[in-house]
Each structure stands twice: as C-alpha cells, then as structure tokens.
Amino acid sequence: MSKTFTRALHALALAAFVAFALFPLFWLLKVSLTPDDLMYGEGVRLWPSRVTLDHYGAVLRHTQFPLFFRNSLIVSAATGLFATAAASAAGYAFSRFRFRGKAWVVGVMLISQMFPLVIIVAPIFRLLSPLGLTNSLTGLVVVYTAFNTPFAAFLMQSFFEAIPKDLEEAAMMDGATRFQALRRVILPLTLPGLAATGGFVFTAAWSELLFSLMLNSSAAVSTFPAGLLGFVSKFSVDFGQMMAAGVLALLPVGAFFLLIQRYLVQGLTAGAVKG
Amino acid sequence: MATITLSNVSKDYGGGPVLRGIDLEIREGEFVALMGPSGCGKSTLLRLIAGLEEPGGGQIRIDGRLVNDVAPKDRDLAMVFQSYALYPHMTVRENMSFALKQRRLPQAEITRAVEGAAAKLGLTALLERKPKALSGGQRQRVAMGRAIVRNPKAFLFDEPLSNLDARLREQMRYEIRKLHRELGATSVYVTHDQVEAMTMADRIVALNDGAIQQVGSPQDLYDNPANLFVAGFLGSPPMNFLDATLAQDGALVVEGQTLARVPPPAGLASDAAVTLGLRPERLALTTPTNSVPTRVDMVEPTGTGRVVHLALGAQRLKLFTMDTRPLAPGETVGLSVPPGAPLLFDPGSGTRVA
Numbered sequence: 001m002s003k004t005f006t007r008a009l010h011a012l013a014l015a016a017f018v019a020f021a022l023f024p025l026f027w028l029l030k031v032s033l034t035p036d037d038l039m040y041g042e043g044v045r046l047w048p049s050r051v052t053l054d055h056y057g058a059v060l061r062h063t064q065f066p067l068f069f070r071n072s073l074i075v076s077a078a079t080g081l082f083a084t085a086a087a088s089a090a091g092y093a094f095s096r097f098r099f100r101g102k103a104w105v106v107g108v109m110l111i112s113q114m115f116p117l118v119i120i121v122a123p124i125f126r127l128l129s130p131l132g133l134t135n136s137l138t139g140l141v142v143v144y145t146a147f148n149t150p151f152a153a154f155l156m157q158s159f160f161e162a163i164p165k166d167l168e169e170a171a172m173m174d175g176a177t178r179f180q181a182l183r184r185v186i187l188p189l190t191l192p193g194l195a196a197t198g199g200f201v202f203t204a205a206w207s208e209l210l211f212s213l214m215l216n217s218s219a220a221v222s223t224f225p226a227g228l229l230g231f232v233s234k235f236s237v238d239f240g241q242m243m244a245a246g247v248l249a250l251l252p253v254g255a256f257f258l259l260i261q262r263y264l265v266q267g268l269t270a271g272a273v274k275g
Numbered sequence: 276m277a278t279i280t281l282s283n284v285s286k287d288y289g290g291g292p293v294l295r296g297i298d299l300e301i302r303e304g305e306f307v308a309l310m311g312p313s314g315c316g317k318s319t320l321l322r323l324i325a326g327l328e329e330p331g332g333g334q335i336r337i338d339g340r341l342v343n344d345v346a347p348k349d350r351d352l353a354m355v356f357q358s359y360a361l362y363p364h365m366t367v368r369e370n371m372s373f374a375l376k377q378r379r380l381p382q383a384e385i386t387r388a389v390e391g392a393a394a395k396l397g398l399t400a401l402l403e404r405k406p407k408a409l410s411g412g413q414r415q416r417v418a419m420g421r422a423i424v425r426n427p428k429a430f431l432f433d434e435p436l437s438n439l440d441a442r443l444r445e446q447m448r449y450e451i452r453k454l455h456r457e458l459g460a461t462s463v464y465v466t467h468d469q470v471e472a473m474t475m476a477d478r479i480v481a482l483n484d485g486a487i488q489q490v491g492s493p494q495d496l497y498d499n500p501a502n503l504f505v506a507g508f509l510g511s512p513p514m515n516f517l518d519a520t521l522a523q524d525g526a527l528v529v530e531g532q533t534l535a536r537v538p539p540p541a542g543l544a545s546d547a548a549v550t551l552g553l554r555p556e557r558l559a560l561t562t563p564t565n566s567v568p569t570r571v572d573m574v575e576p577t578g579t580g581r582v583v584h585l586a587l588g589a590q591r592l593k594l595f596t597m598d599t600r601p602l603a604p605g606e607t608v609g610l611s612v613p614p615g616a617p618l619l620f621d622p623g624s625g626t627r628v629a
Contacts (some may be wrong), residue, residue, distance in 0.1 A: 173347050
C-alpha cells in the first residue's frame with residue numbers, strides 16, 4: 001500500500017517536472033500553429049480553435065531563415081567536429097600522460113571558463129577584425145571551438161579515465177603502437193563519450209547568440225539565433241513566424257539527440273558506477 | 276624462447292626508489308616467479324621487462340639485445356594481465372586474432388592459429404562471444420589464449436589468477452604449468468601468493484622493498500631462506516620466530532629453557548641474542564617429562580592435521596601435527612625440536628647466521 005503510494009508520488013513528481021520543463025516547447029509549437037487572426041483574439045487558451053501551417057510556409061518561402069539555418073548547420077557541425085577532435089586529444093593526454101606543465105595547462109583551461117563572455121566580446125572583435133574573421137562563418141567556428149574545447153576536454157578526460165589503462169597496454173604488448181592502440185581499442189570504446197561531447201558542443205554552438213550577433217552583422221553569415229531577432233521589428237513582433245522558425249531550428253538538434261541518445265545515457269553515466 | 280637479463284636495474288617514480296640494483300638472469304624456457312608482498316616492486320619489474328615502464332637505470336636485455344629503448348610492440352613478449360584486459364568490443368576470436376592481424380599474417384594462418392589455441396584451452400565453443408558474456412574463468416582462458424596464439428619469445432604473467440575463486444585458481448595453476456611444459460616458453464610470473472610461487476616456479480625471485488632478497492628453487496628457498504623475510508613469506512602456517520640466546524656450547528635458550536642444541540657457529544659472541552626460526556611442521560609433540568614443557572593455547576583442525584598454538588613463557592609458537600591424540604587448551608605438552616630444524620637469524624639485520 002505505502003509502496004504503491006510512494007511510487008505514485010514519484011511518478012506524479014516526475015510528471016510535474018516534465019510538464020514544467022516541456023511547457024515552453026509546447027507553447028512554441030502552439031503559437032507557431034495559431035493563425036494570425038486568432039493570435040490575440042482568443043485570449044489565453046491551451047489550443048487554438050483552428051490550426052494552420054501558414055507560418056511555416058512563410059518562414060521557408062519569404063524569409064532568409066533557410067539561409068540562417070544553413071549557416072547554423074555549417075558552424076555547429078564544424079565546431080562540433082573540431083572541438084571534439086581537439087578535446088579528445090587533450091582529454092587523452094590529461095588522462096594518460098604525465099608531462100611538464102600539465103597542471104598549468106589544466107589551470108589555464110579552467111580559468112578560461114570563468115569569464116562571462118560579454119566581457120571578452122569586444123577584445124575578441126578587435127582580434128578577429130584585422131584577420132578578416134568578422135562577418136564570416138569561419139570566425140564563429142574559431143571562437144566557438146576555442147570556448148567549447150576546455151570543457152569538452154575535461155568531459156573527454158573523464159571518459160578516457162573510465163577505460164582501464166590495461167587495455168591499451170595489452171594492445172601495445174600485442175604489437176600495436178600507442179596510436180594504433182588508441183585507434184583500434186580505445187576509440188571504439190569511447191564512442192559514447194565522443195557522441196556525448198559532440199552533442200554537447202553542437203548544441204552549444206547551435207544556440208549561441210552573443211558572438212553571432214556581435215561578430216557578424218551581415219545577414220549572409222547570420223546564424224539562426226541572430227536571425228530569429230529579425231522577426232522583431234520596430235513596431236511589431238511576428239510571433240507566429242518566429243515560433244515556426246524556432247520549431248524548425250529544434251529539428252536538427254532533436255534528430256541528433258534521438259540518434260545518439262542510446263550512447264548518451266551510457267556515456268553520461270560511464271564511470272559513475274565501478275565495474 | 277628467450278633469455279632475459281637484468282643488470283643493475285632501478286626504477287624511481289619520484290617518491291623514493293621502487294626498485295634498486297636488480298640483477299637477474301632468466302634462462303631459456305625457465306618458469307620464474309617474482310614473489311613478494313604488495314608494493315615490493317614485482318609488478319614494476321615485470322612492466323620494465325615488458326617495456327611498459329622505462330628503467331631509471333641499468334640494462335635490460337632479451338636474448339642479449341639491449342631493449343631499454345625498444346617499444347613494447349617490438350619486444351615480442353606476451354603479457355597476461357590481472358584484469359585480463361580483454362578488448363570488450365571484440366569477440367573472443369577477434370581478441371585472439373588481434374596480435375596476428377597486427378603482424379599482417381594471412382587470414383588462413385590467423386584462423387588456424389586461433390582455432391588451435393582455442394582448442395588447446397577449451398575455448399572453441401566461445402569464439403564468437405564477447406568478453407561480457409564469459410565467466411571469470413573463461414575470461415582468464417581467453418587472456419591465456421591471446422598470449423599463446425602469438426608464440427612469443429616469452430610470457431609475462433601479472434598475478435593472472437588473483438581474480439579467480441580458490442578452486443579455479445588451483446585448476447588454472449595446473450593448466451598454466453602444463454602449458455608451460457608443452458610450449459617450453461620462458462615465463463615470468465608475478466604473484467603475492469606463496470602457494471602459486473612454490474607450486475609453479477622452477478625458480479623463485481623473492482622481492483621486498485624493491486630489492487631481490489633471494490633467488491633459488493622453491494625447495495631451496497623453503498629449506499634455506501637467506502633472511503627473515505624469505506623465511507616468513509614461504510610456508511603456511513608461517514615459520515615461528517622466537518627470541519633466543521645462543522650459548523657458547525650451542526644451546527638455544529628460549530624463556531630460560533634449552534629448546535635445542537646446534538653446532539656453535541663461528542663468529543658469534545657468547546650468549547648472543549638470535550632470532551630462532553622453526554617451521555611448524557618440523558616440530559613434534561611429546562610428553563612434558565622428556566622435553567620442553569609448553570602450554571596448549573588453541574587447537575585448529577585443518578583436515579589433514581591440526582595446528583596447535585603453544586605458549587612458551589611469554590612467547591607464542593605454532594606446531595603442525597598429524598598426531599590424533601586428544602589435546603585440550605590449557606593442557607601442558609612436551610615440545611621436541613629435531614636436529615636440523617632450527618634456523619638462526621641475526622635479530623638486527625634479519626640475515627641468516629646458521
């Protein structure tokens with residue numbers, strides 16, 4: 001009796017949390033499907049009396065959203081790739097090697113994570129401007145990779161730590177170089193970690209607004225978070241189209257996480273339990 | 276088949292020496308056990324031979340060739356790890372093929388070698404399984420299989436049986452021994468278990484505090500230990516150590532009682548304090564009237580016999596007997612020490628004096 005009761009309470013608490021967390025997403029979807037004439041006319045209700053896909057059509061056909069979307073995809077994918085590669089190399093070194101200055105490198109990487117980004121936007125702009133890296137997707141990839149690599153490296157380090165050293169030593173005894181051991185034995189075992197780290201970096205780059213807004217002013221190289229602001233004009237906000245664009249922007253991230261979720265759960269808990 | 280020669284090898288991790296002045300020659304086809312308590316440096320020594328650690332000083336030679344700077348992969352040694360270190364994402368077959376693929380042998384030859392080794396170890400039915408789906412004993416066999424399939428110059432074992440239960444351990448002891456006889460390959464076997472070292476090795480290298488204490492055949496170490504460490508490490512129940520004085524005439528006096536007589540060794544002061552070592556199974560129970568009276572403290576039956584804890588004044592000792600006479604705690608019995616049983620050690624340095 002008390003067991004079923006606690007279980008029900010447990011389920012209820014979970015349901016409440018999920019509802020709380022997902023409600024904004026639901027609202028996003030709801031507004032994106034609400035026709036313009038009902039947007040304000042029906043007051044606040046959970047579901048409009050009539051739904052439409054007009055906003056989606058408008059966003060795809062009459063705005064620059066597809067361009068922003070493409071830019072975001074390029075920037076996020078490139079960032080995910082570079083940052084994960086750099087983080088894996090660094091994480092492996094932190095986990096396996098003793099070298100001079102290791103504590104310093106780790107310390108500096110940690111410190112780099114402590115500044116609010118707003119403080120360093122201006123200096124970064126001054127740095128990138130003469131290099132021709134403002135108003136460019138490359139500039140964004142460089143900045144995002146730099147800022148995401150430290151945390152990603154610590155993440156990868158913990159994944160490597162979870163893999164016993166014996167495995168690569170066994171491979172080295174079996175005739176492999178350290179690099180071959182890494183590629184043929186350690187890397188396949190780190191796939192969940194790579195997926196988790198890649199997903200984390202991709203999402204961070206995908207939703208980044210500040211640098212995208214400050215470094216790139218031309219619409220041709222805007223990412224979609226900056227582009228979304230275009231739906232806010234001086235006199236009105238086109239909520240319907242803005243929300244439709246938001247839903248579309250969720251799709252690749254959602255699809256990506258659906259794809260890797262099996263690895264992700266495994267990855268985020270790896271090392272938590274011994275054995 | 277190879278000889279492995281270590282001369283004056285040392286290792287230091289920065290917190291004091293882990294190994295000091297190691298000189299050791301491992302002969303072709305020999306089964307050598309590196310034996311000692313945890314932290315004695317035995318695993319480090321094995322890893323130095325493997326090439327997984329770099330020596331701080333000295334020279335390591337395999338078949339006469341200096342290998343200090345040779346990568347593990349080029350030493351052609353196979354190692355069996357305590358954790359087995361099976362590649363979790365590969366099947367048993369892939370695990371065993373790994374080294375051969377690394378050498379780019381033709382597929383047919385790999386298949387033949389793997390299946391041969393699998394048959395030898397009774398792994399044939401498990402070849403397509405992943406390590407996750409194997410029991411501890413089976414994993415141990417796969418680790419062995421991965422080593423023998425390569426036909427290496429020498430085998431290195433790092434406490435390979437310590438994760439198995441007692442019965443399996445005994446069985447694998449036998450099988451490793453049998454494999455060694457069949458393959459005749461030089462083997463270096465690290466263990467903290469004196470039973471493994473005694474039963475398996477041609478020669479035992481006893482290590483303590485990063486230095487070799489004694490090298491010899493198991494029986495030699497058992498009968499003629501060079502110091503207190505070796506004497507105390509081998510044997511179960513362990514050797515008794517008693518504080519004694521050695522009189523001029525060779526009488527060994529413990530707690531005011533003359534326990535035994537030995538030929539007086541040269542160079543010892545009269546009434547010198549010595550540590551007297553007595554193996555429990557060399558002692559005999561008699562009647563109190565014709566030998567040293569001692570009090571029975573406790574009796575532990577072991578099945579084959581009994582371990583009798585005795586009190587001799589303030590000192591305690593154990594005796595192993597297959598005698599079946601009734602013994603009760605508190606009872607006074609006679610203790611007889613046959614000639615040849617007493618081993619004498621210097622109480623300060625621990626070295627054997629007689």
